[in-house]
Amino acid sequence: MHLTNYSDYALRTLIYLGSQSNHESLVSIKQISSIYKISTNHMRKVVYELGQLGYIETIRGKNGGIKLAIEPKKINIGAVVRKTENLYILECFDREINTCIISSACQLKSILSEALHAFLQVLDKYTLEDLLTNKRDLQTLFTLFKT
Numbered sequence: 001m002h003l004t005n006y007s008d009y010a011l012r013t014l015i016y017l018g019s020q021s022n023h024e025s026l027v028s029i030k031q032i033s034s035i036y037k038i039s040t041n042h043m044r045k046v047v048y049e050l051g052q053l054g055y056i057e058t059i060r061g062k063n064g065g066i067k068l069a070i071e072p073k074k075i076n077i078g079a080v081v082r083k084t085e086n087l088y089i090l091e092c093f094d095r096e097i098n099t100c101i102i103s104s105a106c107q108l109k110s111i112l113s114e115a116l117h118a119f120l121q122v123l124d125k126y127t128l129e130d131l132l133t134n135k136r137d138l139q140t141l142f143t144l145f146k147t
Contacts, residue, residue, distance in 0.1 A: 001119045007084040009046045011131075012036055014055060014080065018072045018128050019138040026065025035145055046084075053083055072132055078124035089116060 016032050017023075029047050033040040047066055051058045057069040068075075088094040089112055103109065132138070 001089070001116065003081065003085060005042075006046060007081055009036070009038055009042060010050055010080060010084045011077070013043070013046055013050060014068070014075060014128050015131055015138065016142065017056060017066065017068045018075075018132045019135050019142065020067075021139070023068055026059060026063070026067055028065050035142055049084065055080070072128035075128035076124060077126045077128070077131070078120050078122075081123055082120065087116060087120075 013032055016035065017027060020027065029043050030040055032038075032047075033043040036043075047056065047058065050056045051066070051069075054069055055075060056066050058064070058066050093109070093113075100106070
């Protein structure tokens with residue numbers, strides 16, 4: 001299974017916010033973009049959706065920024081991926097665009113569906129808190145790569 005950059009950026013944003021010593025501190029989108037060397041425009045889109053989904057709180061204005069809106073232990077990785085990823089891994093998974101003539105008899109779809117289910121089942125076992133067990137290492141790396 002291949003995740004899009006969008007889901008990758010969403011997960012990395014949550015990891016960065018979760019790694020902050022003070023979860024009440026506001027972080028700028030520019031700061032996260034700079035650390036990860038990701039376009040600020042891309043990051044804005046990701047942050048907007050994470051805010052809409054309730055994972056982060058966004059505060060506008062001169063002293064604004066973003067922070068986690070939920071405790072890391074309540075942010076399930078599988079749920080984040082389901083909400084940020086298009087899980088139609090083949091055309092035939094999406095009835096609206098499916099033009100495959102063998103779709104009704106094809107066994108590949110059920111096999112790939114089973115594989116996707118297994119992939120998500122593994123992700124469902126983990127929360128953001130699990131991704132932060134090495135918080136000090138993450139903080140060190142973020143400090144080293146701050147520009």
